[in-house]
Amino acid sequence: MFKFFDKFRPSKQLLKEIDPNNVPKHVGIIMDGNGRWAKKRGLPRSAGHRAGAQVLRRITEFAEGIGVKYITAYAFSTENWKRPKAEVDALMDLLLEYLKDKEQLAGKRVIIRVIGDRSALSDEINREIDVVEEYTRGREGLTLYLAINYGGRQEIVQAMKKLSEGIREGSVAPEDLTEDMISERIYTDEVPDVDLIIRPSGELRLSNFLLWQSAYSEFWFSDINWPDFSNRDFTRAILDYQNRNRRFGA
Ligand code: FPP
Numbered sequence: 535m536f537k538f539f540d541k542f543r544p545s546k547q548l549l550k551e552i553d554p555n556n557v558p559k560h561v562g563i564i565m566d567g568n569g570r571w572a573k574k575r576g577l578p579r580s581a582g583h584r585a586g587a588q589v590l591r592r593i594t595e596f597a598e599g600i601g602v603k604y605i606t607a608y609a610f611s612t613e614n615w616k617r618p619k620a621e622v623d624a625l626m627d628l629l630l631e632y633l634k635d636k637e638q639l640a641g642k643r644v645i646i647r648v649i650g651d652r653s654a655l656s657d658e659i660n661r662e663i664d665v666v667e668e669y670t671r672g673r674e675g676l677t678l679y680l681a682i683n684y685g686g687r688q689e690i691v692q693a694m695k696k697l698s699e700g701i702r703e704g705s706v707a708p709e710d711l712t713e714d715m716i717s718e719r720i721y722t723d724e725v726p727d728v729d730l731i732i733r734p735s736g737e738l739r740l741s742n743f744l745l746w747q748s749a750y751s752e753f754w755f756s757d758i759n760w761p762d763f764s765n766r767d768f769t770r771a772i773l774d775y776q777n778r779n780r781r782f783g784a
Pocket residue numbers: 565566567568569570571579583584586587590608609610611614628629632633680735
């Protein structure tokens with residue numbers, strides 16, 4: 535299960551504390567703090583994003599080992615285009631590099647799907663997304679949803695556009711609209727709502743991530759920058775989650 539060297543790997547004792555019957559099915563991760571991690575080391579921000587991508591792979595494989603079924607990782611938000619062009623270009627280059635090297639992105643067992651508005655991504659990135667989704671489709675491990683040019687509000691708007699078409703054509707009556715109809719039209723339509731959202735780096739906000747899916751999510755925050763995030767940190771997040779009392783409003 536722990537093929538990858540991790541100097542902060544959880545002790546056997548800590549791992550034993552995980553209740554296999556109460557592992558969150560779907561974990562969302564806001565991979566924050568890459569820039570600060572790089573700055574501390576006198577490196578360009580792009581080095582922080584690169585280190586963050588490596589951590590995503592390690593955490594994805596570790597999460598699969600403890601029974602998580604889905605991870606959604608916020609790789610590029612609809613607002614990230616406002617960053618300096620050099621940083622946007624470096625992030626797009628990194629994404630392309632990882633998409634091309636399918637094993638580097640998530641290992642051999644992970645299914646990869648991309649969510650977000652793909653229309654603003656380059657043809658080359660779009661092509662590689664199709665290739666990697668097809669290449670990993672038949673796998674049976676965890677599914678990693680990479681959110682690229684993703685925004686929760688934008689996701690809801692595109693679901694409403696799809697529903698409006700049905701209304702215009704007469705196949706959906708406005709008075710018959712249900713929550714399920716929206717859940718079926720968002721990007722993560724095949725996936726249960728997100729159980730746990732992890733945000734490192736000390737920021738305490740959702741930043742337009744999985745707005746619809748997070749109605750009853752648990753949150754786990756830490757001060758650690760994402761490139762320093764260890765398997766032990768992930769284990770702690772899972773254990774904290776298992777100590778929460780989820781009532782879903784009841
Ligand atoms: C936020 O940290 C992070 C991002 C905007 C990008 C996250 C992307 C990655 C980790 C790379 C993903 C790539 C692949 C191939 C999976 P920040 O830059 O805002 O950090 P800061 O708050 O410290 O400045």
